[in-house]
Amino acid sequence: MMLRRLLVIVLSVGFFVANAQNSHDPKMDAFIRELMSKMTLEEKLGQLNLPSVGFDVTGPIVSQGVEEKIKKGLVGGVFNTFTPNAVKKLQELAVNNSRLKIPLLFGYDVIHGHKTIFPINLGLAASWDMALVENVAKASAAEAAADGLNWVYSPMVDIARDPRWGRVSEGSGEDPYLGAEIAKAMVNGLQQGDLSKPTTVLATVKHFALYGAGEAGRDYNTVDMSRIRMFNEYFLPYKAAVDAGVGSVMTSFNEIEGVPASGNKWLLTDLLRKQWGYKGMIVSDYTSINEMMAHGMGDAKAVTELSLNAGMDMDMVGELFIGYGAELVKSGKVSIETIDAACRRILEAKYKLGLFKDPYLYVSEERAKAEIFSADKLALSKDAAVKSMVLLKNDQQILPLQTSQKVAFIGPLVNDQRNLIGSWSAAGDWKQAVSIQAALDAGNYKYTYAKGANLVEDPALLKRLNDHDGRIESDPLTSEKLIAQAVKVAKKADVVVAVLGEAFGMSGEAASRSDIGLPEHQQKLLKALKATGKPIVLVLMNGRPLTLSWEDQNMSAILETWFGGTKAGDAIVDVLYGKANPSGKLSMTFPRSVGQIPIYYNHKNTGRPMDENQKYTSKYLDIPNTPLYAFGHGLSYTQFTYGTPELSATSIQPNQKITLTVPVTNSGNYDGEEVVQLYIQDVVGSVTRPVQELKAFKKVKIAKGQTVQVSFDITVEDLKFYNADLTFDYEAGKFRAMVGTASDKVQTLTFDAVK
Template sequence: MRQLFLLGLYFLSMAAHAQPAQPLYKDGKAPIETRVQDLLGRMTVEEKVGQLSTVLGWEMYQKEGRQVGTSAAYRKAVDERHIGGLWATLRADPWTRKTLTTGLNPTQAAQAANALQKYAVEHTRLGIPMFLAEECPHGHMAIGTTVFPTAIGQGSTWNPALLGRMAAAIATEVRVQGGHIGYGPVLDLAREPRWSRVEETYGEDPVLTSQLGAAVVQGMQGSSLKSGRNVISTLKHFAAYGVPEGGHNGGSISTGVRELYQSFLPPVHAAVQAGVQSIMTSYNSIDGVPCSASEFLLTDVLRRQWGFQGFTVSDLGSISGIMTSHHVAATPAEAAALAINAGLDDDLSGYGYDKALLDALKQKLVSAETLDRAVGRVLRLKFEMGLFENPYVDVRQAARQVNSPAHVQLARQVAQESVVLLKNKQNLLPLAKSLQRIAVIGPNADNLYNQLGDYTAPQPASNIVTVLEGIRAKVSAATQVTYVKGCAIRDTSSADIAAAVAAARQAQVAVVVLGGSSARDFKTEYQSTGAATVATGPQALSDMESGEGYDRATLDLLGRQQELLEAVVATGTPVVVVLIKGRPLNLNWMAAHVPAMLDAWYPGQEGGNAVADVLFGDYNPAGRLPISVPRHVGQLPVYYNAPRPARQSYVELDSKPLYSFGYGLSYSQFAYSGLRVTSTESSGAVSVAVRFTVKNTSARAGDEVAQLYLRDDVSSVVTPDKQLRKFQRLYLKAGEQKEVQFDLTAEDLMLLNQRLEWAVEPGAFTVMIGAASDDIRLQGQFSVKQLITVSTTAL
């Protein structure tokens, strides 16, 4: 018996030894770099190239009734092309042809993600999990998610901490539905308001954009990508995409190296310092070199100077665009080679690399080492996220955490803080809730999608609160609220201005909601990149005049909106204009003739509640403009921190904007006093402490945004007359005062000199403290005695 037992143990031992050992890359306890190299050593060239393909994802699932699974197109892409990632799988919009009916709710989205992941893990030779990337500029672009204000509204909050909380909420909603990468934030500087994508930016200033962008990156990524709540942040667009000539989306950029380093690169560098793990290239070229093929940007700056460790990804189709748009490559293989050799790792489209990259490898335009470098960067983050150990999500969590009450309340807070009070003559605002008759007029007063902005999925109507609904919820049943649309945003074929006038005449106040729209519809045609094609011809016009692809030649109110406004104002009834839009518009007439104006940008799903909170005084507005509002397109560009000399006025009009960067009113008043500036120098360093007091001199509590601007009085290269360096949004009770301290270091004082070296030059500096770039309340000076050189990696 004992012999039989020992014989059994022997055969069990032999069987165990006969089983193949687990591959090292599947050992969750092994170092990540070891796992990456082990996996690379097992992959074929075709599998490596496939890992660099992030293909369009919304055709990769199949929905039949309540059942969701993989599509034949997905299985073919995995089996034949070995793809490594999907983009916008859960996206729904007219471009993808996914509606509230044909798209996925949060539970179905999690089911779809699990099904896609299961096939990749169980039906491929190496079982490499899939990356799912999703659009997240102001919420996850999927059905049923929380829709926050667009970025230009987020920028108006001047509140990095709040945006960090918002980003964490967005990341959670993506991750519980099975996504891993969130596309956002957009860190382009918007100094060209004719450009269609202004709404996606934080405005015109590098310091404000840097701080807000870094907060969003940290909120999305958290402290661990394995948390189950965080995602990889992919910032966009690298680089200088927001100032195209003539406002043409994707157009060439005219900028020198010094301006590139001093203005356009700092926000990206701040995000790298904040730990961003993914960066998307832009469609444009700089000085004749497409950004998607720029070794200077993708390798010299990003990796050698800044030490970026994540992976880069093309914008949709931009690798192919090296050949088809920029014409600096003759074949797809040449375009793929230019991109990957420059340092572009991942292909968003699936057709920029794929066969073209295989051909480039065969033609020896790309080395095996270059391929492994790119693939390794993508795989490294799959390991860091723990996808090899935990590729799936808990389907039950999606419905619980997506658009949760806490996230809805947060959307309302972001919208409240984003509202900019532009004018309030004779304190018309806040309105009394005891008013008996209110007219609510205008094309954006009760339009769900016009207040949500571009990159928004279809949403249940019950999730969205319009301005009309917000106002009705504020007043009692005894108050008569009359609504008249009056006209459309663009279409002039029909209007009911007479009815609007009649309603205004009967009202004690008229709230007129005007502006623009980025709302896409199923009649609009779209380019392969997803950008809209501007329609021409006799068909009825959609409201869309902003959003990707909708560049403007003028900034005037379109359609019959101006006619509507003038007719309502002519009634003599007090008028409050609420602006819902994605870019600065021509506000000259209303600024002269309308007593009260609010700018709400695209305020998101809680926009109606937030606007009503401000209108009736339940929230004291403190939003500040993150972008200057021009008087005329002939002034452009009109950003506040343009290089000296000061711009002279035109024959026809002033050179100054109508409203300057940093501007915004409040129902409270604030006084600044007691400026003290103390500078300290030591070997190779300088520190400047700026202290002052802000006091709420009114009887109402509110927020103030204290802003510090700096001028290098005499410099070896041309610098701006003023440049924002510090800011703080602070809450003050009625009569309360607080001391504010801002600390400046060499990085705040430095410039890029004529030798292209970062340095703080000896001489005088002027400190300006105020409530806006053109509302300076306190001013002081300090001097730097010795030249201070700054490391080039400091930017």
């Protein structure tokens, strides 16, 4: 009897939870039901159509005849149009000329800022500062919404373990837990829990799914992995965004288990909608439905059928749904219920954005003037740039620089503006970016300067970059003369600051690289500077981890600044001269060599772990297995000393927790921030488990001389994983808790989990 009552209670709870998840705003339901009752099949399919109109094209197809289609009700949203004036004109076409006057969505890539640009996402992730991430997203939303947009294609949460892939710059790195925390923070910042606010926008989690695992690090390439790996290592950030209420999901270009994501019913319907309970809209990436033809999935009609039946709602730029949808419905290959469900989800997004009440909610010249490049956003851009920087090396505390020193700034990026805002800066205005040289001059710093090298010398690469707005100008002087000038300047200095790295177009979409070291001519410059005997600070600007083995051995200090955004120059100068103390930590491993790739901290052991004293163990003959800079690595101008950690208990069971506490002392000469990291290892599992997994972190401010007690609560939820049956649970046994300043610098305690 007791068991039966318990079963009834459980089923009842399940019923109410399910109904809560499926419930809708009754007013919205009634409004959309009435609207859809008036719509023709062609008008419903029109809502599923997302053409491109405007200033920026990111693919091979430019939509044609869009204005006439808008008037006929054959467009649901527009991609690439912004500014209040341009948006108003297109919205008027829909509201004043179409039969049912349904307003349009306006979508755009707002990846790390709209007009005011913040550090690239890989850099922002290196802040490990979730409040900062949310504030950046909130500011980006406010600026985008003021510029006519109501839908943004962000956050990008793809787990990436191959730095050859150009789009690592756009994501949060290699770790699922950190990626999930950032995904939640970005969705919360963009949507703020209320899409009807005119300062919020519909967020889009992308690219669903597994896009960052392309073979050979080549963009758009094949992905193939087991489901157990998907669930344990790649899905968590997407799921976190869904749980945070993200309004839309964008599919990826790659295939999953042999079926491209944009036509994969298991992915879009079985997993995303049924298992995860997602109720929002799904949009394809740019022509990804059309591209299923090249994947070998059939002709245009066949891939349209595949995509609609898989659960796709909106076709970005491809215009296949309006081309073949009606024919497929009339032939019975796609049901009208499928079309109705997709149409409803798009109309619901418009309703939640308040567009049916006010189609011009996001059209205001006054708001645009007040929000774009506002003082608070520029201040946030600088703060974010400071907190994203990672001090990779600092021998003999060569940094921070002293104003009394004679400092030579050398390199093609010292006075550069164009590259500071990085790839995927979309509407960003590089002319507003503050260069290092401009910041030095504004601060009345005394320095000398030499260019030293061109940013890019390879003619084929230079042409490719400049064909896509690279704006890279080659110096008329030869490489040898540029180096000679730099050496002359360096010899008269106390310290040399070499500012080198990538052009912005060398990372990002369609920008994979097989060699991820500094370009050869830049290395040649560094070697010439090294020969002067002067201490050298290498300041890097780049969109991915680089191979820096020689640089690590020969530079006095290395500061990773990524592409820092609109206020990058001010932030870099403040950090170099000690007005700000770097606190960033790597969210992606830096390899010693491309031969180590893929390399990531949360790998698994082999049956023959590395042993230098044994021949037949898993290792390289020419380099160590270890990375150059590990996940979580990042130095400070001060020193943080970790005391002995303690556990409140040596075993844990359901509904209990154990607390790990570690004292952290600022034993250096500067106030600073430290990211204390907690990793856990499941020592014995029914399936093999990683050597360590990030489970928590805390960023704490510690004044010089101060000691703080940092505590983490560990529950059985932190021990769960997907087993061979894809059941999410923990297993009894021995666990290791590791706490420290980086994944490779931890202290370890053990505890047992019981059931």
